[in-house]
Amino acid sequence: MQNGFFCAIDGITCLPPTCIKGSSQSSPRIHRNYNYLSVFFHSTRACAQQQFSHIAPDRDHAAMANHEPNVLQYPHKADIYSYRVPTPPRIVIPPPPLNADAIPVITLSARRTSLYDFLSTVNYSNLVQENAPLEWSYERRREAQNILPFLALGPMTAAKDEGYLRLNNVTMLLAVRQKHGFESKLMNSALRTAEKLNLAYETVDLTGHQDLIRSFQNTTAMINNHLSQVHQQTGQLGKVLVFCESGNERSAGVVAAYVMETHEDVDYIKAMQLCQAQRFCVNFDDGMKRLLQGYWDILCARRAVAAQTTAANGMNGTTNGNTNGEVVVSAAPPARPKRTLERDQPEDEGMELDDEDQDDVERFGGRRFAPFRDQPL
Secondary structure, eight states: OTTOOOEEETTEEEOOHHHHHTOSSOOTTSOOOHHHHHHHHHHHHHHHHHHTGGGSOOHHHHHHHHTSOOGGGSEEESSOOOOSOOOOOOOOOOOOOBOTTSOBOOOOOBOOOSSOGGGGGOOOTTOOOSOHHHHOOGGGGGSOEEEETTEEEEEHHHHTOHHHHHHTTOOEEEEEEEOOSSOOOTTHHHHHHHHHTTOEEEEEEESSGGGHHHHHHHHHHHHHHHHHHHHHHHSSOOOEEEEESSSSSHHHHHHHHHHHHHBTTOOHHHHHHHHHHHSTTOOOOHHHHHHHHHHHHHHHHHHHHHHHHHHHHHHHTOOOOOOSSOOOSTTSOOOOOOOOOOTTSTHHHHHHHHHHHHHHHHHHTTOOOOSEEEOOO
16 A cells, blocks of 8 residues: 555545555455446545535625625725824924025014114124034033024023123023922022122013913013113113023023014014024923914914004004004904804704804815825725
């Protein structure tokens, strides 16, 4: 049986004819008739094939499979699911454009206002004079840098440096300090230096970043009021040093908000670019970027309302001479009473549906990313 093999079909063990024919010894238990064994083997194989024929798919089964829907025709997710808490997208600050000398080019134009006319005398040419990423050194973080010709930003150590204050003709210190449950004495040494040099000083106490957005308008008014007073008394520009403990976080946010509020075409991105181009070590984290973005939206709303009010006053032939972006309530036309929402009336149902569609367009319109997409066949 060296060249033979066994074949088990339906529980019956059969020997191929070649094995029987080539065997030198015959057993009495095996039929000696070769023809009979050959017929028995082929008939057994045919029976087995007929018994197990239901395993192979028939034509009806293949036809039914063709009518099943194709899985690839369903929408598939376009990206990997994320199971973290939903957060807004990060605000990326791109680097400003460079000129032929590899120096950032940032142009500013002061807003025209009747209250603070000193801004019209400021020369903004060659505002940024070096490439901070290439020429910055670690020791300069302990010094103060000029963000604008009349506005400097630095740490508390610079506010206590009498030599720096005299050399740069600083006329006012604005301290942005952390507010605690007890009276903070952290910056008293800097304030004593201001009193010693007969300098004006103001303080802003904050419990956190969230208090900044409520203080931006007040800090801008403090700076402008002092500069306007110095300009009226001496005919020259004063200089304000805004500082906190490090000069990189809260005080940088105050300076960026001031640049946005007092200059044309300066949004929160450009304001942060200017601060970082002048003082490279400033740190605008995601929370500070969101605050500046929110304050920029508030400024845009104020200016839009002020422009509408000015246009209404021009049509009525009245003007108040206010061009600084402040809103005058008395000059606005009387508002109509708000229409009450009556959901029981059938005529309002179509209007409500239109409002919902408009909300969906404003929310989802212009999005390039779709959460689901169809796979190409």
